[in-house]
Amino acid sequence: MTTELLTRQAITPELVLDGLDDVLGLHIGTANTLFVTRLERQLEAMKVTPKQVAILWLVKANPGVKQTDLSRFFKIERPTVHQFVRSLMRNGFLINEPSKLDRRAGGLWITGEGETVLSAARVIIAESEAALTACLSSHEKSELYRLIMKVYLSAAQKG
Amino acid sequence: MTTELLTRQAITPELVLDGLDDVLGLHIGTANTLFVTRLERQLEAMKVTPKQVAILWLVKANPGVKQTDLSRFFKIERPTVHQFVRSLMRNGFLINEPSKLDRRAGGLWITGEGETVLSAARVIIAESEAALTACLSSHEKSELYRLIMKVYLSAAQKG
DNA sequence: TATTGTTATACTCTATAACTATA
DNA sequence: TATAGTTATAGAGTATAACAATA
Numbered sequence: 001m002t003t004e005l006l007t008r009q010a011i012t013p014e015l016v017l018d019g020l021d022d023v024l025g026l027h028i029g030t031a032n033t034l035f036v037t038r039l040e041r042q043l044e045a046m047k048v049t050p051k052q053v054a055i056l057w058l059v060k061a062n063p064g065v066k067q068t069d070l071s072r073f074f075k076i077e078r079p080t081v082h083q084f085v086r087s088l089m090r091n092g093f094l095i096n097e098p099s100k101l102d103r104r105a106g107g108l109w110i111t112g113e114g115e116t117v118l119s120a121a122r123v124i125i126a127e128s129e130a131a132l133t134a135c136l137s138s139h140e141k142s143e144l145y146r147l148i149m150k151v152y153l154s155a156a157q158k159g
Numbered sequence: 160m161t162t163e164l165l166t167r168q169a170i171t172p173e174l175v176l177d178g179l180d181d182v183l184g185l186h187i188g189t190a191n192t193l194f195v196t197r198l199e200r201q202l203e204a205m206k207v208t209p210k211q212v213a214i215l216w217l218v219k220a221n222p223g224v225k226q227t228d229l230s231r232f233f234k235i236e237r238p239t240v241h242q243f244v245r246s247l248m249r250n251g252f253l254i255n256e257p258s259k260l261d262r263r264a265g266g267l268w269i270t271g272e273g274e275t276v277l278s279a280a281r282v283i284i285a286e287s288e289a290a291l292t293a294c295l296s297s298h299e300k301s302e303l304y305r306l307i308m309k310v311y312l313s314a315a316q317k318g
Numbered sequence: 319t320a321t322t323g324t325t326a327t328a329c330t331c332t333a334t335a336a337c338t339a340t341a
Numbered sequence: 342t343a344t345a346g347t348t349a350t351a352g353a354g355t356a357t358a359a360c361a362a363t364a
Contacts, residue, residue, distance in 0.1 A: 001192050006233070006288065006305060006309055006312060007308070008308075008312075010230045010358065011231070011315070012228065012231055012313075013231065014228065015217060015220075015221055015224070015228060015342095016220040017217070017220065017223050018216065018217075018219070018220035019219075020213060020216045020217060022287060023284060024288060024291065024292065024300075024303065025191075025194050025195070025198070025284075025287065025288060025291065026305055027208075027214060027304070027307045027311055028187060028189050028190065028191050028307055029309060030195070030196065030233065030234065030311060031187065031307055031311040031314065032184075032187050032188050033234075033235075033317045033331080033332075034311065034315060035187070036184070036312065036353090036354095037185050037332075037333085038231045039184070040352095040353075045321040048354090049242070049353065049354085050188075050353090051353080051354070054179060054185060055179065058174060058177075058179060060177070061174075061175040061176065061177035061179075061272075062175050063175055065174070066322075066323095067322075067323065068321080068322065068323085069171065069173065069174060069222070072170070072171055073167070073170065073171045073174055074189065075189065075192075075193065075318040076192075076285075076354085076355070076356090077353090077355075077356060077357080078323070078324090079323090079324075079325080079326095079356080080321075080354070080355055080356070081243065082323070082324065082325090082353090083275055083353095083354080083355090085293075086324090087362075096323095099168065102279070102321090102322080102364070103322095103362080103363060103364085104321065104323070104363045104364070105321085105322055105323080105363090106218055106322080106323070120314065123180060125184075128184065129182060129184060131181065131182060131317075132183065132310060132314060133182065133310065133312075133344085134313070134315035135264065135310060136306065137310055140306055140309075141183075143302060143306065144183070144303070144306040144307070144310070145183055145186070146165060146305045147295065147299055147302065147303040147306070148183070148187055148190055148303070149165045149166070149167075149186055149296065150165055150185055150188045150294055151190060151292065151294060151303070152189060152193065152295035153165055153170075153192065153289060154191050154293070155190065155291060156170070156193060157291075159289075192354080192355075193349090194328090194343090195355095196356085198353075199329095200327045208329090208330065208331085208350075209330090210330080210331070217339080224344095225345075226345075226346070227345065227346085229342080234331070235319080235331085235333090236332075236333060236334080237346070238332090238333080238335095238346090238347075238348080238349095239331070239332055239333070241346070241347065241348090242323095242330095242331085242332090243331090255346095258345095261341075261344090261345080262339080262340060262341085262345095263341065263344060263346070264338065264340090264344085264345055264346080265345080265346070285356040314319085
């Protein structure tokens, strides 16, 4: 149990925060932006974005997966998924083979080039994750993971 | 100490996740998107976005504040701050009075209309926060807060 | 009618580059 | 030279509306 005081007030002591720093959503948002922005820069050279890597990751693990399934997993709309898929296809990392069982649906497959990029990106992501949680003990790490997941799943359930 | 298993696998059991669900950044990101998207919809009627409310909040607590100070607090670039400020001024929620001491700088002040919107938005944000953490015990709440803050401050320090 | 994918469009948040005015 | 603000532009991620093709 740590009692040290951790606040954003220390960063800009000249500002009166008036309770804004009590808003958990603000900290989750700014922390997220910080990580994502850094990760984007690290992935830039291999022509993928963080979200594109996540899509690539699932396509590799689930050959022939449908866009609808990805939409459900990430809880984003189908046209949003399609935008990532289109970029990945344009760069030759993914191909879309129409299903023979249901000709409405397409099946997504990763290409050789896509696998190469995914492998490299996974290394960068692992490093990024390690750096992100380096300040936490292993118990704190698993607690943060558990609490974020709990909050997310509870919110996702509500619709 | 809870031992129940909380995973995203349960949401889409048909998908093989291959370790993607071990990536903490993914969960922070999707949780954030979920909250922000909801909050945006709730604030839509009063013509402000979540980030605009945060700016309004600090301007009210720090009358005459400079855009540079807001930039430092949020760790975003000056032109990004300016975009929010411009929207808020266009809607009559903020005014920009040039400083007499340093004529490069402007001082931001909230308007009466801005105060009305801020008050209403704070109620919505408080409700949103409560809903977000309703699934957590009070100890879990403060732990999540502490851990996010710790990770954020550690990452922010590194530059 | 319902589902899958697609296209077009728009909005939020963020960044970089280049500029003006002032210190 | 350095700082405050501004303008223009771009890119990532998200959404809604409307459509075609298929079931």
